[in-house]
Amino acid sequence: MKLKSIAIVVGRGACMLAAAAGLNAVLVGAALAAWPDKPIKLVVPYPPGGATDVIGRVVAKNLGTALNQQVVVENRGGAGGNIGADAVAKAAPDGYTLLMGAVTSHSIMQTLEKGKISYNLEKDFAPVTMVGSVPLVFVVHPSIPAKNLKELVAFAKAKPGYLTYASSGAGAPQRMGAELFKRVAGVDILHVPYKGSGPAMTDLVGGQVLMMVETVPAAQQFIKADKLRALAVTTPQRISMLPDVPTAAEAGLPGVEVSSQFGLLAPARTPKAVIDRLNTEMLKILNMPDVKEQLLQQGAYAIPTKPEQAAERISKEIATWEKVINEAGITAD
Structure with a gap:
């Protein structure tokens, strides 16, 4: 009788746990289906006026329209972009806080400020898409x-x-x-x-x-x-915005090539459904002729990617700048 009673209790407990898990999945699914049901914050980790801010505002305006929800730009400058990036890395992974990432800058800082910055660009963020190359x-x-x-x-x-x-x-x-x-x-x-x-x-x-x-x-x-x-x-070829300006190589200094990559990032562990929705909307946005033109007028070439492609680009940027910094002996001033 005791064994039978224990079996019944265990069985009931298992059923209750399964029911709770099922209810939780339903609730999570409902929450994701409703996302976004409040304004989204897009953190620009620099003061107003720079490239990240300009590109971020183009993204915020068009993403807000696509999601039928306000996307608010919040400038959080300081420490070479680390303050704003750190804030997003530590934010709730619910899709309501995003980073307009200066991917090249953050990749550089990962080596230049190694041991000082409290976030890891590859581990603490979930890439949504690359946005532009400047x-x-x-x-x-x-x-x-x-x-x-x-x-x-x-x-x-x-x-x-x-x-x-x-x-x-x-x-x-x-x-x-x-x-x-x-x-x-x-x-x-x-x-x-x-x-x-x-x-x-x-x-x-x-x-x-x-x-x-x-x-x-x-x-x-x-x-x-x-x-x-x-x-x-600092590009391999001349650019359409400044067609009369030669490249560094044409001017006699080959090897001086730098571009600034920008991407939209979310905190790590943001639900895949949210990342996928953001990526779907951003790919549509970045392929719109008027948005391409808006970015081009600001000197940025749209480079929409899938999340996994964005992750690969970030890894490549980190490796590239680690090599440059170490070989040149560059230190943080």
């Missing part, structure tokens, strides 16, 4: 007499330590571009880091710093207004 351009303040990259090298060599260059942070692609220039050209130039492209461009236009290897979205308005002089782009 070329960089060498720009100088008009007070610098150089009209091309060769003249800039000559100027820098004639005045070692005089030429200051801005970046949007110690681990930014802008810095990597200038460090590559410094190494390949053999010049002595001084790094001045800022908390984002916006503040850096303000001081460059004002003459407080003298040069920058900046993303095209942040620089082109000042180039067109003749407030900055463009000397070369």
